[in-house]
Every structure is written in C-alpha cells, then in structure tokens.
Amino acid sequence: MNIDRVKSVNIWPYVGYYILTTIVVTIAFAVLFALVPSPPEGLAKASGYAINIAATMFTYSKFIRNNVRLFNRNEYWKIVSFSTLAACLIAAVQILITFGSRGGGQENYGSIPPVAWIGILLFASILVFVLNIAGYSNRFGNTMLKAELARRTRIDAETFR
Numbered sequence: 240m241n242i243d244r245v246k247s248v249n250i251w252p253y254v255g256y257y258i259l260t261t262i263v264v265t266i267a268f269a270v271l272f273a274l275v276p277s278p279p280e281g282l283a284k285a286s287g288y289a290i291n292i293a294a295t296m297f298t299y300s301k302f303i304r305n306n307v308r309l310f311n312r313n314e315y316w317k318i319v320s321f322s323t324l325a326a327c328l329i330a331a332v333q334i335l336i337t338f339g340s341r342g343g344g345q346e347n348y349g350s351i352p353p354v355a356w357i358g359i360l361l362f363a364s365i366l367v368f369v370l371n372i373a374g375y376s377n378r379f380g381n382t383m384l385k386a387e388l389a390r391r392t393r394i395d396a397e398t399f400r
Contacts, residue, residue, distance in 0.1 A: 257318075
C-alpha cells in the first residue's frame with residue numbers, strides 16, 4: 240500500500256504531544272540542574288538536543304501506536320514545521336522567563352545587538368528544524384513501526400492461547 244494514498248489524520252494532537260513532552264522534559268532538566276550543585280557544562284549544552292529528541296521520538300511513537308503507519312509526505316512536513324514552530328515559541332518563552340528572573344538580564348545580554356539576537360534565533364530555528372527532520376524520518380519510524388507491529392503480534396498471540 241502506498242503511504243501517500245492513505246487518508247491524512249489530524250496532526251494537531253501530535254503537535255500537542257510534542258509541546259507537552261518538551262515542557263515536561265525541560266522541567267525535568269531544570270529540576271536536575273537545581274539538584275546537582277555544579278552540573279558539567281556539556282550536560283547543560285546537550286540538554287537542548289535531548290529535549291528535542293525526546294519530544295520528537297515520543298510524538299512519533301504516539302502517532303505510530305495510534306495509526307500503525309508512518310507519516311505520509313503531507314503529514315511529515317506539517318509535523319516538522321509545526322513542531323519547529325512550537326519549539327521556537329517555547330524557547331522564546333524560556334528566554335523571556337530567564338530575562339524576567341534576572342531583572343532584565345542586562346548584566347550578561349545587554350551588550351548583544353538585536354541583529355545578533357536575530358541571527359542566534361535563526362540558527363537555533365534551523366537547528367531544531369534539522370533535528371525534527373531527522374527525528375521524524377522514516378529511518379527511525381521504520382524501527383518504531385516494526386517494534387509496534389511485533390508488540391501487537393505478541394499481544395494477539397497471547398490472546399488466542
């Protein structure tokens with residue numbers, strides 16, 4: 240069966256899963272960093288990648304469990320685009336919270352010109368977009384789909400014993 244001929248499903252619930260997972264994992268990392276007196280610098284830098292990958296994989300696994308198939312081309316580009324937009328909006332809220340908690344953040348960030356901020360945000364958006372493209376790819380999806388089909392086969396076999 241050609242995956243592009245399958246009727247499209249509503250992507251918005253899966254964007255919601257992405258947002259919810261991103262927020263939960265971000266809070267978990269914040270608690271971890273609050274509990275660990277001096278976390279390694281590399282851990283703080285890598286946490287953004289881990290958050291994005293966790294949200295992408297959870298969202299993709301929910302889609303596969305609910306639909307038992309991979310994204311078609313239209314769904315794929317919608318989920319990649321909307322997940323990237325959601326991640327950027329969440330990052331913007333995090334930046335605003337950080338500035339608000341530090342009294343405007345003038346001590347560290349006041350000297351950065353607005354053009355540099357735009358460049359930083361553009362680079363971060365492109366990075367998240369590429370991570371989402373990779374995370375929602377058929378390479379990971381095929382592995383999750385095989386695992387889901389094996390799980391369903393095992394459950395069906397146990398039911399009829």
